[in-house]
Amino acid sequence: MNVNRIAIKLGVTIILLFLLVLLPLGFVINQIFSGFYYNQVQNHINQLASRYAGAITASRSTMTVNMIEMMSSFSDVKMMVLDAQMNIMANSGVSWTPQIPVNDISRLETGDAIQTEMVDPTSGERFLAAGQPILADKSFYGAVYVLSSVNGIDQSLKKVQQLLMLSGVGAFFIALGFTFVLSRKLSEPLVLMEKATRRIAKGDLDARVHPPSNDEIGSLATAINDLAVDLQRYRDTRREFFANISHDLRTPMTNVEGYARVLKEGLYETEEEKGKYLDIIHQESIRVTRLLHDLFELSKMEEGKISLEMEWIDLTEVMAHMIQKVEPKAKGKGLDISVDLPDQFPFVYADGLRMEQIFMNLLENAIRYTESGTIKVQIRRTEQGKVLTIVEDTGIGIPDKELPHVFERFYRVEKSRSREHGGTGLGLAIVKQLVDMQGGAIEVTSVIGKGTRFEITFPVGGDTS
Amino acid sequence: MKLVEWLIAISLVIIGVSCLTMSATSMMNPASMQPYLYNLFRICVWIGIPILIALVIYWIIKRKRGDSE
Numbered sequence: 001m002n003v004n005r006i007a008i009k010l011g012v013t014i015i016l017l018f019l020l021v022l023l024p025l026g027f028v029i030n031q032i033f034s035g036f037y038y039n040q041v042q043n044h045i046n047q048l049a050s051r052y053a054g055a056i057t058a059s060r061s062t063m064t065v066n067m068i069e070m071m072s073s074f075s076d077v078k079m080m081v082l083d084a085q086m087n088i089m090a091n092s093g094v095s096w097t098p099q100i101p102v103n104d105i106s107r108l109e110t111g112d113a114i115q116t117e118m119v120d121p122t123s124g125e126r127f128l129a130a131g132q133p134i135l136a137d138k139s140f141y142g143a144v145y146v147l148s149s150v151n152g153i154d155q156s157l158k159k160v161q162q163l164l165m166l167s168g169v170g171a172f173f174i175a176l177g178f179t180f181v182l183s184r185k186l187s188e189p190l191v192l193m194e195k196a197t198r199r200i201a202k203g204d205l206d207a208r209v210h211p212p213s214n215d216e217i218g219s220l221a222t223a224i225n226d227l228a229v230d231l232q233r234y235r236d237t238r239r240e241f242f243a244n245i246s247h248d249l250r251t252p253m254t255n256v257e258g259y260a261r262v263l264k265e266g267l268y269e270t271e272e273e274k275g276k277y278l279d280i281i282h283q284e285s286i287r288v289t290r291l292l293h294d295l296f297e298l299s300k301m302e303e304g305k306i307s308l309e310m311e312w313i314d315l316t317e318v319m320a321h322m323i324q325k326v327e328p329k330a331k332g333k334g335l336d337i338s339v340d341l342p343d344q345f346p347f348v349y350a351d352g353l354r355m356e357q358i359f360m361n362l363l364e365n366a367i368r369y370t371e372s373g374t375i376k377v378q379i380r381r382t383e384q385g386k387v388l389t390i391v392e393d394t395g396i397g398i399p400d401k402e403l404p405h406v407f408e409r410f411y412r413v414e415k416s417r418s419r420e421h422g423g424t425g426l427g428l429a430i431v432k433q434l435v436d437m438q439g440g441a442i443e444v445t446s447v448i449g450k451g452t453r454f455e456i457t458f459p460v461g462g463d464t465s
Numbered sequence: 466m467k468l469v470e471w472l473i474a475i476s477l478v479i480i481g482v483s484c485l486t487m488s489a490t491s492m493m494n495p496a497s498m499q500p501y502l503y504n505l506f507r508i509c510v511w512i513g514i515p516i517l518i519a520l521v522i523y524w525i526i527k528r529k530r531g532d533s534e
Binding site for chain 1: 470474476482484486488
C-alpha cells in the first residue's frame, strides 16, 4: 500500500489535529474533576472540624469531647482531639499517633485553620485532614483534626478517568470514521485529475475531467479540460500544418517540374504554348516564394525576432495607398470598394510598412472570398478615443464555431476551397501577430452568406497636426 | 469510494458512538436498555448538530452563489 497519497496525508493531518485538541482537553477535564472532588471533601471536613472545635470551645468539658468522639465514630470520617501539647485527648478511628509539624502548631496557636494531608504509617492510606484550633479567651487549649480517606476519592476519580478514556476512544473512532470519508472525498477530484492528466500526457487527448465544484478544484478541472482541447487542436493543427505545407509545396513544384521537362524535351508545338508554360512556371514559383516568405515572417514574429520601425503615421494615407494597389484586382472580379476615410485624422504611433501589410492582407482576403458585392473600408475614431479600422466584405462568411480559430496558422475555414482561392492560410495569423505587436486589437464578426467584418483598434498616438 | 470503504467508515463511527454511549451510561448503573438507548439518541443528536450546521452553511453559500449568478 502506497502511503505517499494525498488522502492518507490529509487523513493523518486531520487526526493529528483532532488529537492535538483531544489530549489536552482530556487532561484538563481530569484536572477539573479531581480538583472538584478534593475540594468537596476538604470543605466537608473543614466544616466538621469547625463545628467540633466550636462545640468544645463553648462547653470546654470532657463530656462534650466524649460525645463528639462518639458522634464521629458513626460517620465515615475520622476525628481526633488534641490538647495544647498535641497529645490525643479523644480519637475516633485514627489508629496511629500523628506527628503535627511545629509550623502547623504555631499556626493553630494563632487561630489559623490547617488543611493538610496525613498518611497512616501502617497501611499507607492517605488522608485529607482539616485542623481547627480550640481557642477560648485568646488562650490555646488544643485542636480538633478531622480526617477523610483519599482512597474513596481516588477510586471515584479512577472510574471517571476510565470513562473519560473510553469516551476519548469513542470520539477518536468517530473522528477517524468521518476523516476517512472526508479525506477520500476531498482528495477524489485531485486523484481523478491526476489520472486524467496522465492519460492526456500519454496522448489520450479525449480524456476529460468532470469539474466537481465551482471552486479552485473545479477551475483546475476546467483548466485541464481546456488544456486537453488546446493540445488536441494543436496536434490537429500541426498534423494539418505538415499536410498543408507538403501539399502547398508539392503542387506548384510538381507543376514546375512537369512544365520544365516539357520545355526541356521540346514537347511544345508553338511559341505561344511555350510562353504559356513559362508563365505557369513563373506563377507557381511566385506562389512558392510567397508561401515561404509568409512562413518565414510568421516564425520570426512568433520568436520575437522582428523589429518594428515605429513612427507617427497617418492611417488613412496608408489605407488609401493599399486600396489603390488592390483596386484593379477587385475591379477584375467585378467588386466595388466603398471607402470612408476622414480628411483630418489623428496620427497613430505604428510601423508604416507593417500597417501596409495588415491592410493588404485584409483587403486581399476580402477580395479573395467575395464573389459579388462591395468591400467597405472605413477608418474613424471610437467613443473611447481609439482609432478604428473596419474592413467588411459581402463574401461567403465564416461559421461561428470557426471564428475563434481564424487567426491560427494554416487554419482554413473551407480547406479545399480556400486553397482554390490561393490563400496560404497564414495571412490572418500574420495580421494578428502584427496588430498585437503594435499594441492594437483585432476582432472578427461574420454571418454565413452575408459577409465578414474585421475591426482593428489602435490607441491614438498624436493629433491631426 | 468503494462499498468496503463506506462499511469501514460506518463501522468506525458506530464503534465510536457505542464507546461514548457506554461511557455516558455506565455511571448511571442502568438496569434496563432504556437509559442506554436514550443516551445513544442524545449523542447522535450532538453529532448531528455540527453536520446540520455544515449543511445549513453549504445551503446558504449555494443559494447566495445562485443569486449572484
